[in-house]
Amino acid sequence: MYDIVIVGAGVTGAMTARELSKYNLKIALTEKCNDVAMGATKANSGIVHAGFDAAEGSLMAKLNVKGCSMMAETCKKLSVPYKNNGSLVVAFSDEEKEHLNVLYERGVKNGVPDMKIISKDELREMEPNISDEAVAALYAPTAGIVCPYELTIAATECAVSNGVEFIRNCEIKGIRTVADKLVLDTTQGEIETKYVINAAGVFADEIAKMAGDDSIHITARRGEYFLLDKSVGNLVSHTIFQCPGKMGKGILVAQTVDGNLLMGPTAEDIDDKTDVSTTNSGLNNVKTFAAKSIPSVSTRNAITSFTGLRAHENRHEFIIGVSDSNKRLINAAGIESPGLTSAPAIAQYIDGIVKNLFEGITPRDDYNDTREAPVRFRHMTDEERAELIKKNSAYGRIVCRCETITEGEIIDAIRAPAGARDVDGVKRRTRAGMGRCQGGFCGSKVVEILARELNTQVNEITKFGGNSKILFDKTK
Amino acid sequence: MINYDLAVIGGGPAGMAAALKAKECGVEKIVILERAESLGGILEQCIHTGFGLHYFGEELSGPEYADKFIELVKQTDIDVKVNTMVLSVSDDKIVTAVNTTDGLIQIKATAVILAMGCRERPRGALQIAGTRASGIMTAGTAQKYVNIDGYMPGKKVVILGSGDIGLIMARRMTLEGAEVKVVCELMPFSGGLTRNIVQCLDDFGIPLRLSTTVIETHGKERLEGVTIAQVDDKLQPIPGTEEYIECDTLMLSVGLIPENELTKQAGISLDRITNGAVVNEMRETDHEGIFACGNVLQVHDLVDYVTLESQIAGQGAADYILGKNAGEKVYINTVPENGVRYIVPQKVNIKSKDDVKLYFRVGAIYKNKKLTVEADGKVISSKKKVKLAPGEMENVLIPADILAGLSENSTIKVRVED
Numbered sequence: 001m002y003d004i005v006i007v008g009a010g011v012t013g014a015m016t017a018r019e020l021s022k023y024n025l026k027i028a029l030t031e032k033c034n035d036v037a038m039g040a041t042k043a044n045s046g047i048v049h050a051g052f053d054a055a056e057g058s059l060m061a062k063l064n065v066k067g068c069s070m071m072a073e074t075c076k077k078l079s080v081p082y083k084n085n086g087s088l089v090v091a092f093s094d095e096e097k098e099h100l101n102v103l104y105e106r107g108v109k110n111g112v113p114d115m116k117i118i119s120k121d122e123l124r125e126m127e128p129n130i131s132d133e134a135v136a137a138l139y140a141p142t143a144g145i146v147c148p149y150e151l152t153i154a155a156t157e158c159a160v161s162n163g164v165e166f167i168r169n170c171e172i173k174g175i176r177t178v179a180d181k182l183v184l185d186t187t188q189g190e191i192e193t194k195y196v197i198n199a200a201g202v203f204a205d206e207i208a209k210m211a212g213d214d215s216i217h218i219t220a221r222r223g224e225y226f227l228l229d230k231s232v233g234n235l236v237s238h239t240i241f242q243c244p245g246k247m248g249k250g251i252l253v254a255q256t257v258d259g260n261l262l263m264g265p266t267a268e269d270i271d272d273k274t275d276v277s278t279t280n281s282g283l284n285n286v287k288t289f290a291a292k293s294i295p296s297v298s299t300r301n302a303i304t305s306f307t308g309l310r311a312h313e314n315r316h317e318f319i320i321g322v323s324d325s326n327k328r329l330i331n332a333a334g335i336e337s338p339g340l341t342s343a344p345a346i347a348q349y350i351d352g353i354v355k356n357l358f359e360g361i362t363p364r365d366d367y368n369d370t371r372e373a374p375v376r377f378r379h380m381t382d383e384e385r386a387e388l389i390k391k392n393s394a395y396g397r398i399v400c401r402c403e404t405i406t407e408g409e410i411i412d413a414i415r416a417p418a419g420a421r422d423v424d425g426v427k428r429r430t431r432a433g434m435g436r437c438q439g440g441f442c443g444s445k446v447v448e449i450l451a452r453e454l455n456t457q458v459n460e461i462t463k464f465g466g467n468s469k470i471l472f473d474k475t476k
Numbered sequence: 477m478i479n480y481d482l483a484v485i486g487g488g489p490a491g492m493a494a495a496l497k498a499k500e501c502g503v504e505k506i507v508i509l510e511r512a513e514s515l516g517g518i519l520e521q522c523i524h525t526g527f528g529l530h531y532f533g534e535e536l537s538g539p540e541y542a543d544k545f546i547e548l549v550k551q552t553d554i555d556v557k558v559n560t561m562v563l564s565v566s567d568d569k570i571v572t573a574v575n576t577t578d579g580l581i582q583i584k585a586t587a588v589i590l591a592m593g594c595r596e597r598p599r600g601a602l603q604i605a606g607t608r609a610s611g612i613m614t615a616g617t618a619q620k621y622v623n624i625d626g627y628m629p630g631k632k633v634v635i636l637g638s639g640d641i642g643l644i645m646a647r648r649m650t651l652e653g654a655e656v657k658v659v660c661e662l663m664p665f666s667g668g669l670t671r672n673i674v675q676c677l678d679d680f681g682i683p684l685r686l687s688t689t690v691i692e693t694h695g696k697e698r699l700e701g702v703t704i705a706q707v708d709d710k711l712q713p714i715p716g717t718e719e720y721i722e723c724d725t726l727m728l729s730v731g732l733i734p735e736n737e738l739t740k741q742a743g744i745s746l747d748r749i750t751n752g753a754v755v756n757e758m759r760e761t762d763h764e765g766i767f768a769c770g771n772v773l774q775v776h777d778l779v780d781y782v783t784l785e786s787q788i789a790g791q792g793a794a795d796y797i798l799g800k801n802a803g804e805k806v807y808i809n810t811v812p813e814n815g816v817r818y819i820v821p822q823k824v825n826i827k828s829k830d831d832v833k834l835y836f837r838v839g840a841i842y843k844n845k846k847l848t849v850e851a852d853g854k855v856i857s858s859k860k861k862v863k864l865a866p867g868e869m870e871n872v873l874i875p876a877d878i879l880a881g882l883s884e885n886s887t888i889k890v891r892v893e894d
Contacts, residue, residue, distance in 0.1 A: 227600075274696060277607040304600035306608065382572060386580035393576035398561035401511065402737075436733075438598035440614045444621060459627055463610035467697040470610050471627040475652050 001181060002026045002165075002193040003358065007172055007207055009418075010041035011148055011343045012335050013199035014155035015074075019347035020354055021162035022367040028191065029156065029164050030184075032171035032203075034465025035425040036156045036418060037149035039201040040336070042428075043225065043276065043308025045265065046148050046256055047239055049338040050087060050140035052107030052115065053249060059318045061110040064338040067345035068112075068142055074344045075146060078154035079373035081257040087143035087239040088118075088127065090134045090293055096243045100138045103244075107140070114141050129235050129294050143239060147257050148340050149428045153418075158371045160417035162364065167191075168421070169465065172200075175210040175329075182211065182328050195357060197330045197350065202273045202311045204319075204333035213325035216333050220273040221247070221310040223265025224282035226290075228301040229436065233259040240293045248310075249337065251289035253297060258431070263290035263297065265308060276307045304438065310336040318342070320349055330354070374412055374429070378404040399449070400442040402435025410446060414453045421454065423447060424464040447471070477582045480555075481797050482506045483571045485562050485738065486591035488517020489779050490770020490786040492545040494589045497790025499552050503797050507555040507583065509562050509573050515549065516542035517593055518616070519779065521623045524644055526671070530780035541779060557581075565590075565742045569765060587765045587793040590739055590753070591786065594732040594771040596641070602730060606693030609700070615641040615729040622648060630725025634702050635659040636690045638666035638673070640777065640867075642729025647676035656680075657721055660688040660704055662711055665841045667731075667867045669777055689713065690726065699724050732775045739768065749818040750774045756807060756823040757832045758792025759785065767793050774820045774835070777869055781835070803827065806884050810834055815842060815892030817866075824888065826879045835871045838864045838892060846893045847872065852886050864892060 004020060006013045009031035017029040031038070048071045054061035075082035091097040100117050107115050116139045123130055123137045160166050167188055174185040175196065184191040200207040205216040239254040247267035254262050266282045283305055290297050313319055313334025323329040330353060332346060339346075355361055377385060377395060388408075389396040395408035413420045413429035420426045423433065426446050433439030433446065447470055451458045459471040481503050484491045487510030495506050514520065519527070522538030529535055532544070549556065560575040571583040596614040611630055619641065621629045631654050635642045638661040646656045659677060664687050666673055677684050685704070691713050692703040706717040734752045744761045745754045752773040753761040759769050769789035770782045795801040804827050810819040819836040834849075842864040849856040849872050856878055864870065872890065882888075 226603075276696075277693075278605045280605045280691065283603060283605060299603060302600055302603060303598075305603055305605075382580055382582075385574065389574060389576070389579040393579075396574045396576040396579055397559060398511065398574065401561065401735075404561075404563065436598075437595045438600055440596050440598055440617050443613070443617055444625060448625075458625065464697075468610040469698060471621060471625075471629055472631060473628055475622055475626050475628055 002028050002191065004195045004197060004354065005030055005184060005191060005193040006197045006199055008039070008199040008201055009036040009152070009156060009166065010039050010199060010201050011037070011152045011155070011340055012332050012346055013197070014152045014159065015343040015347040016197060016199060016332065016350050017159035017164045018155045018162070018369065019351050021159045021164045022363055022369070024362045024364055025358065027164045028167055028193070029159060030167045030170040030172070030186065030191070032169070034168055034421050034462065037152040037428065038464070040309055040311050040339070041148050041152050043306050044148055044223070044310070044337065044340060045252055045254065045262065046145055046340070047087070047252070047254060048082070048144035048146055049341045050107065050115070050143040051110050051112045051338070052103045052138070052140065053244060054110065054338065056106055056109045059320065060338065060342070063318060063342035063345040063349060065111045067338070067342035070344040071144060071146060071341065075151065077370045078151065078158060079371055080146065080150045080154045082144055082146045083257055084142070084144040085238055085255065086139060086141045087241060088123065089138040089241040089243060090123070090130065091136045091243060092133050092292070093135065097136045099243050100136060103138050112140060112142065115139065127236055127238060127240065129296055130240070131293055131295050133292070145239065145254060145257050146340070151343070153429055154371045157417045158369065161371070162367055166418040172207060172210065175207070177212070177326060177328065195328050195330060197332060199332045199335070201335070202309050204311060204331065208323065208329065208331055208333065211323065211326045211329040213323040213329060213331070215324065216319055216331065217314045218333065219269045219312045221312045221336070222268045222270050222275070222282070223308045223310060224278050224286055224305065225262060225264030225308070226283065226286055226299055226302050226305050228261040228263070228299070229303055230259045232297070232301045233261050235261055235294055235297060242289065242293060251286060253290050253294050260303070261297070269312070273309065276309060278305050278307050303436065312336050318346070320346060322353060375409050377406045377409060399445050400432035400435065402437050403431040405430045405432040407449060410449050411453060414450065422462045422464050423450065423470065426450065477584050480505045480507045480583055480585045482587050482589065482793055483583050483585035484508045484589045484591055485565070485571065486510065486517065486593060486770070486772070487515040487556065487558070488591065488593050488770065489519060489542065489545065489782050490593070490772070491589065491591035492549055493783045493786035494591055494769055494790035494793070495554050496545065496548055496552070497787040498794045499554055501791055501794030501798070503794045507557060508549070509560045509571070510556065510558045511561045513558055515546045515556060515558065521620050522644070523623050524648070527779050530778060531783050562738060565738050565766070567742065567763065586797045587767065589789055589793055590766065590768040590772055591770045592735045592738065592772045594734045594775055596728070597731040597733055599728060602728070604690055604693060607696055609693060609695040609698055611699035611724050612693060612726045613728070615639070615645045615727045618645055618727050619648065622652060628652060628654065630654060632657060632723040633725045633727060634690065634704070634721055634723045635727045635729060637661065637728055637730035638668045638684060639729040639731060640668045640672050642727060643668045643672040643676040645727055645729070646682050647680060650680050650682065656682050657723055658682070658704070659684045660690060661686050662689045662707060663687070665865065669867055691718065693726060699726060702726055732771065734772045734775065736772060739772070742766065747818060747822060750820060752820070754822045755820065757821045757825060757828055758795070759789035759821065760792050760796070765796050774818070777867060781869060808882060808884065808886050808888065811887045811889045812836060813889050813891035815839060816890050819890055824874070824879065826882045826886070828879055829876055831876050832874045832879065833871050834874060834888070834890060835869055836890060837866055837869055839866060841865050842892055848891050848893045849874070850889045851878070851882055858893070
């Protein structure tokens with residue numbers, strides 16, 4: 001029997017698992033997909049928000065500002081790239097300029113430091129490619145960028161190294177409360193636990209309901225994005241927002257930590273919580289609104305487009321705490337933006353709840369809250385590369401030519417704690433297949449390496465688990 | 477640091493032909509750096525025939541064509557390093573590369589020939605809406621799965637783009653028992669060779685739908701179908717013409733892009749249309765002693781032309797290394813005009829002692845037109861053409877004596893005329 005089962009290996013579940021792995025507790029992190037970071041975490045803007053958006057006094061506001069202040073240190077410990085590039089909310093009319101004051105005032109109340117409303121001229125100086133129509137902006141220097149799935153992968157690796165068990169392809173079908181425990185009926189068999197932490201993203205309402213709590217209502221809110229080539233990554237240096245509307249913070253234009261340019265997301269509520277398809281109208285909207293901020297942006301440089309789903313709770317607030325309906329259920333629901341920013345603070349907040357649930361809880365002696373940086377051949381000097389290949393010749397074989405990823409790095413990604421099991425998992429961990437050719441050349445090699453490492457046939461390897469197989473039978 | 481007279485980057489048909497020509501011209505120390513496990517380049521997975529008709533006068537498969545050159549390379553003292561990826565080429569012609577046996581290698585070369593080939597345009601560039609299911613791949617990737625790895629990447633196939641690889645794969649998949657439902661082409665004409673349309677589609681009853689594209693993919697895990705639609709003359713989908721086609725595989729054959737990352741890194745100027753380096757008639761780039769040939773310079777339809785172009789580059793590199801290219805050089809530009817999209821080479825030395833052939837492509841289908849070459853307001857040649865198509869590379873010869881009559885202010889113009 002587990003002490004705690006954390007349902008959902010998104011950024012919330014993974015960061016919580018890492019935080020709680022400091023105790024002598026038996027913890028499992030379950031995930032219905034074949035890898036971590038497969039839901040809302042996989043596809044979002046990757047922005048560390050300063051914290052002026054959330055309503056004053058809300059848990060969202062509190063955890064956002066705190067999470068923002070924790071992110072640099074967290075990323076350093078986990079060897080995850082983070083950049084404190086600051087953000088700009090751009091106003092295009094006097095009315096919007098007024099709204100900047102509202103955001104500014106709210107930010108001050110929320111405890112956001114060092115914000116400033118800047119003039120058109122100052123804005124142009126900071127962002128030479130900004131539209132001529134822009135009249136002013138709210139500058140928040142504490143905002144940053146981080147790769148959401150890298151953070152989640154690193155946090156999971158850290159948690160697993162500290163004894164957390166990661167169980168993939170584990171979908172929860174039902175939850176029974178039996179005397180002093182919960183019994184989870186899952187696609188990996190029955191799992192018994194004292195407590196469940198519900199970090200199930202868009203499905204958090206369904207998990208809560210299984211445990212007898214029907215107070216949560218999550219809507220999947222679709223957001224579509226374009227990812228552009230690194231050659232246009234420096235069109236902006238800060239994250240460029242437009243004034244927020246009812247459905248969220250609008251279409252942003254931002255650099256990613258890898259140096260690509262990201263634009264999106266749209267906001268559209270949909271019924272199917274697994275529908276991550278892109279639409280022609282959505283992608284057109286992204287183009288139109290991104291061009292409003294940065295007129296020279298062009299999707300001619302698009303590498304890919306994708307859709308993410310935000311877990312929007314009706315109250316637009318983080319629902320974190322012991323459920324009123326089931327004392328063995330701890331919800332971490334409604335974690336939409338600024339959920340990524342808040343993740344380190346959410347983990348601490350949940351720690352505050354959990355440590356009171358277990359009498360005589362003790363810390364692990366060997367707890368290590370860091371993760372060693374994976375080998376990144378492309379960032380090394382020639383001397384370092386020469387040394388590395390001497391130690392292990394697999395680092396001398398370049399598999400992905402666009403991103404300069406070696407076979408050694410791919411093997412590392414598969415062998416890592418909670419390592420990659422499919423092509424997309426290798427891609428997220430190493431960037432193999434993420435470049436200009438989008439896996440055209442290296443895809444088949446990655447499939448081969450996966451099959452070899454996992455001791456299976458190439459036609460068993462999937463793109464992202466389930467029925468997403470890449471190859472059928474042998475040829476005639 | 478290892479010293480070589482000539483470093484050839486890429487051991488496909490271009491790199492091999494260039495290295496062999498340089499050897500024949502008397503260059504001593506030559507190395508070919510190839511990223512794959514063996515020489516041959518993309519020809520190794522092109523097991524269909526149709527190679528070598530122009531160059532050898534016989535019809536060979538891709539591997540057979542490559543083998544002829546691999547054998548010739550073996551008979552020389554050209555060094556070959558396979559599984560070797562070049563990471564950079566510096567201004568002073570230091571080539572940095574890695575492999576598993578030598579580790580990190582640095583080569584100081586007197587001349588460098590860039591012969592890295594090209595890659596296929598991926599899905600992202602097309603912006604097709606829909607799901608991210610498995611089963612969407614470029615035709616070349618599918619070709620590798622079938623011909624090299626021996627696995628079927630799909631059973632019910634839709635092909636978008638009628639480039640040659642797509643056409644070849646339509647036939648290949650059919651022969652392997654898959655059902656190729658349709659080949660969609662965005663343009664009102666195919667970019668592939670006519671012979672491939674006849675032999676790969678018509679002979680197997682596979683429909684080619686022109687002015688048609690894929691607008692959406694369906695299926696959450698494995699692809700389950702695509703929506704296709706006709707497009708108007710601005711290439712925009714026409715509402716009401718949508719059609720759902722059930723399939724488990726979407727193959728993309730939507731164009732090839734020269735792989736010029738090393739070229740860009742070295743600061744060499746590129747042509748906006750070819751996406752290859754700007755070169756003179758010896759295929760030398762704007763960096764002295766660095767040459768480019770084959771699909772990295774311009775995408776060819778026939779490997780035979782790759783071979784010929786690479787021999788020019790090999791000759792050019794040899795002349796440079798052996799100091800035979802001294803003498804006066806006066807470069808003038810070649811200018812594509814009405815109907816002609818680009819010309820390679822972009823610069824020609826009017827003091828050249830040899831005739832110079834200009835290679836180019838037209839931008840649309842033309843019937844019963846003339847190809848006219850003009851310099852200093854005078855028509856050099858004007859040839860009648862029954863048909864001109866973007867899929868078929870054209871060439872014209874500029875005799876050395878005509879070049880000698882031009883001045884530094886001249887330009888050579890090529891155009892399509894009535």
